[in-house]
Amino acid sequence: MTGQDAFAAALLDPDRAPPGRLTGAGGAPAGRRFDVYRNNVVAGLIEALETGFPVVRALVGAAFFRAMAGEFVRAHPPRTPLLMLYGEALPGFLAGFPPVAHLGYLPDVARLELALRDSYHAADAAPVDPGALAALSPQALARARLRLAPAVRLVRSDWPIHGIWQAHHGGPRPPQGAQEVLVARPGFDPVPHLLPPGGYRGIAALRAGVPLGAALSDLQESNISALLQLLLQSRAISAITPEDAQ
Amino acid sequence: MFDTTRPALPPRPGVGFKARHFAAILDDPGPVAWLEIHAENYMGDGGRPLAQLRAVADRFPISVHGVGLSIGGAGPLDPDHLARLSHLLGWLAPASFSEHLAWSTHEGAYLNDLLPLPYTARTLARVCDHIDLVQDRLGRRMLLENPATYLDFAETEMAETDFLARVVARTGCGLLLDVNNVHVACTNRGADPVAYLDAFPMAAVGEIHLGGHDVQKDEHGAPLLIDSHGTQVADPVWALYAHALRRAGPVATLIEWDTDLPDWPTLAAEAARAAALIDRVAA
Incomplete structure (x- = not known):
């Protein structure tokens, strides 16, 4: 594994130890400083989903959405830096996410929100x-x-x-x-x-x-x-x- | 080496353009002489974002600031993203293009943060190769920004300022000096920010960034500053900015405010404060 392999893997997996040989002030072990990056990555991606799927969020509640989005983000990180289009895989994820199995309409509401967002950015x-x-x-x-x-x-x-x-x-x-x-x-x-x-x-x-x-x-x-x-x-x-x- | 006939950013204050300030900026820009956009927010095909960008670009010089190129990445640059960037810079013809000394993409996954790298001969060669490719593909000189970092790597062999000076010497790129990042990174590593500025290759600086940060502590009680862009510029950062201006002379200076957005007068007041300091060194 290269240094970035280990760094990237630990960013998305809170149970994985940060890569070794990272230091903080005065050469002390970096410790929780690595968590700043972990938090930036996951919080920023969750926020992108909150922006893109406001009705899904309202249907399940803000706190539940955050937790669910955290799982989605770790399983499906974006494949491009265009966060305004992030979440294409969310309807499929919702369809297979047991805690929302009783909300059968949720994946299709997410598809409608994707369609609205795509339309917003479509060509004139x-x-x-x-x-x-x-x-x-x-x-x-x-x-x-x-x-x-x-x-x-x-x-x-x-x-x-x-x-x-x-x-x-x-x-x-x-x-x-x-x-x-x-x-x-x-x-x-x-x-x-x-x-x-x-x-x-x-x-x-x-x-x-x-x-x-x-x-x-x-x-x-x-x-x-x-x-x-x-x-x-x-x-x-x-x-x-x-x-x-x- | 590159086309230098393109008009540069004026050595005045600019702000990061936000849709909510669209009408206010056109109505009364105050001290704001140019605007910066995040490249990735304008890579859609049409609609309001591009219409607003066309409207402000008619009135103001534009700086395009990329956050997704992953110049410090171990893997190759994403050709699709370079193509999107080339398209945007092609039709917009902005006054400046800048990116970060950081990585954000790994194995095709975009990690949505500006991640740090160790400063070694190997990473220097990689960053220079990537910058050569970017400047070649885009047909213009780029500015590279010093990062806000929260930790360091034991394998680092050279100071960040030495690393940046070598990148400039090898690639001909310019630098974007983020003074808030200097304060954040130096505080976080227990280093002297004034010494950092004195070692910074000031002749290559084409733009300065100022922004707000959050103040926290790590588990040992040591200060841990977070580059949040969600508040006013802090006093120690203004003092460092004045020091940087004395070394560099008047430089185009951006107020970065990306979260918990203020109303327009609050943002314009920050720009006015930068303008006063620029005036002092221009006099």
Whole structure:
């Protein structure tokens, strides 16, 4: 082991003795001074998770979150110095963490928070004019393809994750049942929107380049216009390609 | 060796840019003449962070300060991270780029702290190789910052100031003198900070950092200072800063305040205090 192997291993393992030959003031053994580094590393990473997952934290409580995040940090240290994106592995970790096994929705709430954070840092894109779709005939609309903004994210869950997120932002008690969520960024702040039945598959198909009519064929007529309004108003469409340009 | 036509940081006070001060800085920067950002916070693809950075970069010279390159690491530098850094420096064209004499990545894991290294012929060669690679890849000279340390290594063969002087001689890099780190590290190792400053290769200094620290004691009752960047600059650090300025002349000086962020007037007052000391040596 090199010196940094031993140093790094002891940083993340509180039961492992610090590497030898470290000294403090006047050449005395370093002792607890090594703990300053241990604390800096773990506390800083826990803080990054607290910033990234505020609703998960509220659901389990601040003290529990800190302890749980400490375990996560030691098992899954970041792979890049971009702490604003740290915690991609948290949903999987939560799904296999016995103390939260009774909170079945927790991993999916973490996935929603990841989607919001990814959206926040996604590339900018100018949206199409809100009247752009209205200018097309029904036939042309059905054959058009949409390009969605880079900040658009989709999350699907067997749990009411949108309702849970809303409840933590002043909304009512969440309903029961599965929910599909669109995350869009009309300005700089991403917003989660509850999708109508079939909305997730429809938007995923639009994003894959399927023409609008085919992409949204599973949706009821009234839901199609509501969904297109939502995409336009949340500035989630960055280009419309009519059929003749394809 | 490198392009020197790029405008340097002005020899005035700057502050670390925080989103919460965005409107206040544009409204009335007071004595603040330039801003510093942590490179890693601006490596996303878009959104508010980059929009704010573009806006302040229109008004102020920018210093990009990296915390994640792990120049003192035993392993090779991360080419992906160097590419991200190159991209940021490419579009932003900042006045300065600096990094730390420390390591933070090991076997691909990012440990999120500026970790210490022993000062030996072997670590000197490694640090110089890494700096050569960084300066070559980025096409510009970088500044290397002296670390705040809490312990030392028995195998250390040379003083930190000698180590830094040799890095400068071999690589042509400049230095970022963190005066708070000098106070913290010298106190923690029971050394004299004035002697440290007198031995520091002052001609290579392109920027000074000032920041707050926490005061603790170790298990033997010896002082243990923690580099926290969460308070005002302490009086002994101001005194050391005045000493450093007398040796170096006017230097671009950053007030670093990264946790428990103050309101803008409090931060601007710290910058004003640095400005007064710079004025004294400039006169």
